[in-house]
Structure formats: C-alpha cells, structure tokens
Amino acid sequence: MSDFSFDKEFQGEAILEYGDSDFIILKAGAFVRCAVTNDPIQLDQLRYWNVDEQEAYKDVLVAKQRWIELNSEPGK
Template sequence: MGQIDMNRYERRPITAGEAELEYLDGEFRVLRPGNFVRCAVTGVAIRLEDLRYWNVDQQEPYAGPEAKLRKLGVKGVKTQD
C-alpha cells in the first residue's frame, strides 16, 4: 500500500505550480511536474503547452523570440514584460 500504480492509459494529474524542466534539443524533459515555467528574461509564466523557446546550454526558457533575442543582447528588441 502507499504507492499508486497506473497503467499506460491512465493520466497522472498535472500538478499546479511551477515545473522544473531539462531543456534538450527540440524537446524538454519534466523533472518536477507543474503547469508552467518562468521566462528567464521577463519572469512571465509560460504554460508548458505554449513553451517554444529555450536555451539548451543555459537551461533557460523564454516567453518568445523577442525575449531570447533580448537575452542574446540584440539591441532594439522590445518584449511584453
């Protein structure tokens, strides 16, 4: 008793709160369940289903291409903070 076994057809409940991810090339791995991560530049919450931009080397998520360019130091880039 204590451990709940689930078969492959059952879905685990999504834990509300901030997730911890490992950013890989073209995908990410969930290390701690949650439903969002915070943009490394703006601090805005990004739902996991909306996450499209990250840096594998820095292990950082970005809210969009503008945030990633701003992180890279490209001048004149505005983000939605």
Template sequence: MMNRMDSGGEAKLRYLDGDFEIVRPGAFVRCVVTGESIAIDALRYWSVDRQEPYVDAAAALKRELECHPELTRGR
C-alpha cells in the same frame, strides 16, 4: 506517460534539442528575461546551453545578445 500539467505549480524542466524533460511536474515555467509565466503546453523557446526558458523569440534574442555582446558589434 506523465501529463505535462500534473501539478498547478512551477515546473522544473531539463531543456533538450527540440524537446524538454520534466524533472518536477507543474503547470508553468518562468521566462528568465521577463519573469512571465509560460504554460508548459505553450513553451516554444529555450536555451539548451543555458537551460533557460523564454516567453517568445524576442526574449530569447534579448538574452542571447546579453550573453554574447560581441554579436552586436559593428552595428
């Protein structure tokens, strides 16, 4: 089994439902919203459809609303 942190650089992942597959080993990925590094072992939020990682739930929601502005109508 491959260690999720085989390399100290940025990893490339394929995001799946409830898990992810390591395409290129590394220690972290970057949040698409904030640009912050996310340690692979701390990664909890991502989009399967957009194949993007997020640092936290707030970043994931922000990105969802950016991609689907119709969700904010009527506020």
C-alpha cells in the same frame, strides 16, 4: 490551455531539463518562468529555450534579446 493544467498534480511551477528539440519534465507543474521577464509560461505554450543556459523564454523577441546579451562582446 490544456486540460492537464487543471489536475492538482500539474499545478504550480514545473522544473524542466531543456534539450535541443524538446524538454524533460523533472518536476510536474503547469508552467515555467521566463528567465528574462519572470513571466509564467504554460508548458503547452513553451517554444523558446536555451539548452546551454537551461533557460526558458516567453517569446521569440525575448529569446533574441537574451541571445544578444549572452553573445555580445563586452563594451560593444
């Protein structure tokens, strides 16, 4: 965990805008929540997100699961 997470300015949940290869911090915080599991993800550990849905994912397996949900045809 980075030292910045101990600074009072960076405690609590952050609000981010997700881009193609990075993100912009709109509200400072130490973590965001996984859109699927609701688990906290420390900003220095955030690796997976969806730009179109503006969602963060805790790991590659959750990101893949969500991609399948968003891209599968109904009824299949």
